[in-house]
Amino acid sequence: MREPSxxxxxxxxxxxxxxxxxxxxxxxxxxxxIDNLSTGTRERIAALETIAPQPGRIDFIEADLADFARIESIFRAHRFDALIHFAASIVVPESVQNPLKYYMNNTVNTTNLIRLANEYGVGRMIFSSTAAVYGEPEEVPVKETTKTAPINPYGMSKLMSERIIRDAAAANDRFRYAILRYFNVAGADMNGAEALEAIDPRIGQSFPDATHLIKIAAETALGKRPKMAIFGDDFKTPDGTGIRDYIHVDDLADAHLAALEYLQRGGASDIFNVGYGHGYSVREVIDVMKRVSGVDFVVEQAPRRAGDPAVLVSDNEKIRRTVGWEPRYDDLAKICKSALEWERKLP
Structure with a gap:
């Protein structure tokens, strides 16, 4: 019989x-x-195949989660013992303009996956959620018990999915989950590097993202943008600019493996914030990107954007205590340098 994957x-x-x-x-x-390649790429799959220590470790299926019959046929043909669910629409402004896309692609498709997981005996699920479920939080650092109050359809679609996962687990004691609420994810594959000058990413963020500060700063440092802007300098923070909890993507990936191992050990279903528990201001990020790139690129001042809180930082004590996750790359220079080196490889 085929080994479970x-x-x-x-x-x-x-x-x-x-x-x-x-x-x-x-x-x-x-x-x-399973990926429909709407934002993912075949080039990234090819890169992963070169990373695999042995051939045949990856079974890639191009399919859309909205094709319920096709997805069920995949469950029927395979043995899965764990599900890690990332596939979703994630652009906040688009979710405001086209909310039904987000509820269908995020919430409805997730519901079908949970149905199939239950029907085909998949006992563990790791769900990719977001700090957007907190909206403009009432307390900082943000705890898992902080009131959830999404301010856009993206955040609400994720929160609704969380509730469906929790209800499904309550009705099926063989189905356990870990819901991970991400803060600001950035950077690229460290590829084993320790020193900044040795960073040579094999994969990274390729999808154009006009709202992510670190990617924008890397693009500006490399001349792909003529300039960038700071949105608001009158927040109640030490330098007047917004503070966010930036987590290196490799540390976030490690949190998923730690959560999977936690469930394998018999850990109870739960929700976890994933961040570093401290933040950096917009000015600090820009200054570090200028330092690691060696480029004093142009930065302009712009008005605040609606809905931007002054500070958004996680309380990560729960995942560290319960799951045993410990970050390896809690270093803004490494986050910025890895993003920069990956950006050099993009057209």
Missing amino acids: ILVTGGAGYIGSHVVKELLERTDRTVTI
Whole structure:
């Protein structure tokens, strides 16, 4: 009988591919990837195949989660003992303009995956959620018990999915989950590097993202943008600019493996924030990017954007205590340098 594999939806995307990379390098498991390539790429799958220590560790299936019959046929043809679910629409402004896309692609498709996981005996699920479920949080650092109050359809689609996962687990004691609420994910594959000058990423963020500060700063440092802007300098922070909890994508990937191992040990279903528990201001990020790139690029001042809180930082004590996760790359210079070196490789 075929050995069970781990199913990773959205494994050709940014965060999903880094989790697959960690699974390939740190376990002997076979990984089945389902991705419709709307934001993921075949080039990233090819890169993952070169990373795998042995051939045949990746089973890539191009499919859309909205094709319920096709997805069920995949479950029927495979044995999955764990599901790591990334596939989703994630652009906040688009979610405001086209909310039904987000509820269908994120919430409805997730519901179908949970149905199939229950019907086909998949006992463990790791769900990619977001700090956007907190909206503009009432307390900082943000705890898992902080009130959830999404301010856009993206955040609400994720929160609704969380509730469906929790209800499904309550009705099926053989189905356990870990919901991971990400803070600001950035950087690219460290590829084993320790020193800044040795960083040579094999995978990273390729999808154009006009809102992510570190990617924008890297693009500006490399001349792909003529300038960039700071949105607001009158926040109640030490330098007047917003503070965010930036986490290196490799550390986030490691949190998924730690959560999977936690469930394997019999850990109870739970929700965890994933961040570093401290933040950096917009000015600090820009200054570090200028330092690691050696380029004093142009930065302009712009008005605040609606809905931007002054500070958004996680309380990560729960995942560290309960799951045993410890970050390896809690270093803004490494986050910025890895993003910069990956950006050099992009057209």
